[in-house]
Amino acid sequence: MAEDKKKTEARHQAILMDLLKQPENRVCADCPEKGPRWASWNIGNFICLRCAGVHRRMGTHISRVKSVTLDSWTEEQIDSIKSKGNAVVNAFYNPHPDRHPPAPLNDDAYVCACALPYLLTVCYASRRAHEQFIRDKYERKLFTEEASIRHSSHKSSSGGSGQYASELKKLRDMGFTDAEENVVALKKSGGNVNDAVSLLIQKPGKSSSAPSTSAEQQSLSALKSMGFSNEAANKRALQQTNNNVTEAVKVLVQQANVQVPALAAPGGTVNKPAAAKPQANLLGDDLFGAPVAAAPSKPAASNNGFADFGDFSNARNDLPALRPVAI
Numbered sequence: 001m002a003e004d005k006k007k008t009e010a011r012h013q014a015i016l017m018d019l020l021k022q023p024e025n026r027v028c029a030d031c032p033e034k035g036p037r038w039a040s041w042n043i044g045n046f047i048c049l050r051c052a053g054v055h056r057r058m059g060t061h062i063s064r065v066k067s068v069t070l071d072s073w074t075e076e077q078i079d080s081i082k083s084k085g086n087a088v089v090n091a092f093y094n095p096h097p098d099r100h101p102p103a104p105l106n107d108d109a110y111v112c113a114c115a116l117p118y119l120l121t122v123c124y125a126s127r128r129a130h131e132q133f134i135r136d137k138y139e140r141k142l143f144t145e146e147a148s149i150r151h152s153s154h155k156s157s158s159g160g161s162g163q164y165a166s167e168l169k170k171l172r173d174m175g176f177t178d179a180e181e182n183v184v185a186l187k188k189s190g191g192n193v194n195d196a197v198s199l200l201i202q203k204p205g206k207s208s209s210a211p212s213t214s215a216e217q218q219s220l221s222a223l224k225s226m227g228f229s230n231e232a233a234n235k236r237a238l239q240q241t242n243n244n245v246t247e248a249v250k251v252l253v254q255q256a257n258v259q260v261p262a263l264a265a266p267g268g269t270v271n272k273p274a275a276a277k278p279q280a281n282l283l284g285d286d287l288f289g290a291p292v293a294a295a296p297s298k299p300a301a302s303n304n305g306f307a308d309f310g311d312f313s314n315a316r317n318d319l320p321a322l323r324p325v326a327i
Contacts (some may be wrong), residue, residue: 014074015082020046024087030054030134031102037068041077043138044084051254054134062139094143100136103129167193174222176200195221208262219245228252 015299016320019025020036025046026035033048040047040055040063047055047065049307055063066073094100104126136142170193171182181200189195201215216238222245225235 003276029086045089100143175218194246
């Protein structure tokens, strides 16, 4: 039994060494390092020790790393690596290496980092950039053909979205969720949100005289977001303007500035506001409602400048008699 296991391991080792002799497998799949001795058997490529560490940090749900010379391999793992190889894997994960080259690794900084502290920063930044490249390649799959097509189509469909970023956010908050239609409407309206709302509501195929419920709700949401909180008034304004938000805003503003006329009673007569009832003079009545006698009128003040000090003519007679005091 042990002999069979040794023979199987020897056979697997020979297969792996033969694969490493192929030209595309003589260099690491993720960097220019020569002579790789590690492999990601589920992805199917050969990598160097430094890149193998990044693959391990990504997790086994993305990459399963084994040593070519130190670990034992199963038939399943050998078949996986044999069916792929670096050329096949790179053709899928990074078909355009000229557009997405691997991040350069500063070997001098790696060697001299212990002696020169400032080179440690260079080495750290270089390793971070290289790890980001590997994660983008396998974890996020940003370099595949599918990702390139998706990016180009999104770029063409969302052209102008950066120019109208704030306006698009306003339209999205109003309930207009189609980004492409919003961009087209903003381009036609020159970036005016109110005109864009009117264009979005009155798109071809919709009757301007009888807008759909969703269009009416979008218009109401638009008016509410502009500060018009009276939903009944908003509905009346939209009905008067055939669901044109811009014109409805003008109607609502005019209504807010016009004075409200007097309301007619059910019999047809106009209810005039009642005359204001004079308030009771609390100072002129006593506690039981009887009028209080008026206070005597104050004599007119003289112009001699001493009116406020009273009459001093009888002041001498009012003083008490003084008694002599023995000293």
